Amino acid sequence: MSPFNPRVRSERLSGQIAIALYRIAQAIQIMVRRAGQVYGLSPAQVQALLFLAYARPGVRTIGGLAQRLQATLATTSEVVDALERKALIAREPWPEDHRVIGVRLTAAGRRRVTDLEHLLDDLEAAIAELPETDQQSLHRALQRIVRRMATAGHVVVYEMCWGCAFFRPNVHPENPAAPHHCAFMDAPLPDADTYTECPDFTPREEVPT
Numbered sequence: 001m002s003p004f005n006p007r008v009r010s011e012r013l014s015g016q017i018a019i020a021l022y023r024i025a026q027a028i029q030i031m032v033r034r035a036g037q038v039y040g041l042s043p044a045q046v047q048a049l050l051f052l053a054y055a056r057p058g059v060r061t062i063g064g065l066a067q068r069l070q071a072t073l074a075t076t077s078e079v080v081d082a083l084e085r086k087a088l089i090a091r092e093p094w095p096e097d098h099r100v101i102g103v104r105l106t107a108a109g110r111r112r113v114t115d116l117e118h119l120l121d122d123l124e125a126a127i128a129e130l131p132e133t134d135q136q137s138l139h140r141a142l143q144r145i146v147r148r149m150a151t152a153g154h155v156v157v158y159e160m161c162w163g164c165a166f167f168r169p170n171v172h173p174e175n176p177a178a179p180h181h182c183a184f185m186d187a188p189l190p191d192a193d194t195y196t197e198c199p200d201f202t203p204r205e206e207v208p209t
């Protein structure tokens with residue numbers, strides 16, 4: 001019954017799609033590796049730099065990075081050590097909790113992110129060649145598959161606030177520095193943070209109103 005068996009998957013569209021997604025995942029792994037090799041970075045180091053560029057400020061910690069890399073704290077610390085030696089990131093204290101170690105990009109790290117963040121361009125170009133209606137159908141179908149994978153614990157979805165069930169926009173008009181609110185953390189949100197990626201994102205449609 002395995003879709004890896006060509007004879008089996010020739011009889012099953014879901015198997016053909018599963019193998020197509022497997023090949024795309026392989027292609028992405030290769031694209032990440034090649035982009036990193038140009039700058040002497042491992043795939044985990046590339047992922048760490050992109051994470052620090054776009055993750056919600058509250059998760060830019062060693063623990064947050066470990067969750068993103070799906071790695072242990074020890075392995076994540078090695079990634080952080082290597083990037084620190086390259087002067088691309090820096091550890092920093094976490095004022096709210098002295099046991100937590102924050103991590104931030106340096107100016108050189110931000111420049112390296114600019115070098116790296118085009119690594120999916122070939123994939124996006126292939127998608128952009130599809131008719132608009134196909135792109136919309138593909139997007140809807142992939143979102144459902146990703147949510148199913150997330151529910152099964154195979155992936156953590158990082159998204160920005162604007163589609164999140166916990167997001168309360170513009171409920172603090174008296175506070176221009178943080179006019180929005182996150183009901184998950186029960187904390188005000190600066191506007192800029194609502195456009196960062198959050199591991200606690202929960203799609204609105206998954207929470208009954």
Ligand code: SF4
Pocket residue numbers: 056159160161162164165166167168181182183184185194198199200201202
């Ligand atoms: S839980 Fe939702 S609203 Fe709160 S920061 Fe994360 S994405 Fe934004």
